[in-house]
Amino acid sequence: MTTAGTKRGSILSGALALFAERGFDATTVPMIAASAGVGAGTIYRYFENKEVLGNSLFQEYVGIFTETLRDEFPFDETVRNQFHHIFQSMIRFTIKEVHALYFIKTHSSAHFLDDVSHKCFQDLLDILRTFFDSGKEKKEIKELPSSALIAIVYGAFLELQRLVQIGELQPETKLVEDVEESIWDAVRLHA
Numbered sequence: 001m002t003t004a005g006t007k008r009g010s011i012l013s014g015a016l017a018l019f020a021e022r023g024f025d026a027t028t029v030p031m032i033a034a035s036a037g038v039g040a041g042t043i044y045r046y047f048e049n050k051e052v053l054g055n056s057l058f059q060e061y062v063g064i065f066t067e068t069l070r071d072e073f074p075f076d077e078t079v080r081n082q083f084h085h086i087f088q089s090m091i092r093f094t095i096k097e098v099h100a101l102y103f104i105k106t107h108s109s110a111h112f113l114d115d116v117s118h119k120c121f122q123d124l125l126d127i128l129r130t131f132f133d134s135g136k137e138k139k140e141i142k143e144l145p146s147s148a149l150i151a152i153v154y155g156a157f158l159e160l161q162r163l164v165q166i167g168e169l170q171p172e173t174k175l176v177e178d179v180e181e182s183i184w185d186a187v188r189l190h191a
Contacts, residue, residue, distance in 0.1 A: 015035075087157070102158065132149045
């Protein structure tokens with residue numbers, strides 16, 4: 001017997017995979033229902049419409065991502081160690097939530113997002129912005145706008161994950177360490 005929590009979770013999982021793969025607009029409620037193994041009517045018992053489902057999904061995974069970055073953040077350590085924490089947190093989040101990072105990236109300015117979703121995403125970006133602003137104050141991060149620095153780190157990380165997902169790269173420890181060092185080298189202030 002499937003419980004209500006399991007049905008809701010199945011709907012969220014199915015929607016996440018489809019939204020990440022096809023995008024919000026190209027995904028229909030019947031597709032989500034088929035992926036979740038429930039009837040289309042069941043989705044409407046949990047979510048008023050597809051937009052509410054999309055916002056619920058976005059808020060849940062942005063919240064998880066934000067907490068992953070905040071968890072045990074090394075405020076009293078070097079900027080380099082803080083960057084290591086951010087990079088490793090992104091890896092942990094991606095391993096645990098395979099489709100979520102790409103879903104967040106491709107839908108962070110989507111037309112269906114409500115004010116709560118925008119606020120959640122802003123909270124996530126604020127963690128990164130605060131890190132970069134602090135690093136620039138300490139003269140350890142390049143004097144670029146923080147949004148550009150976020151794009152460098154986030155964009156490179158997304159492409160790395162895409163290459164891992166399609167099997168072009170194997171996430172071996174040495175490769176991950178070298179990629180982290182390369183991304184750090186792209187944003188750090190060189191003497």
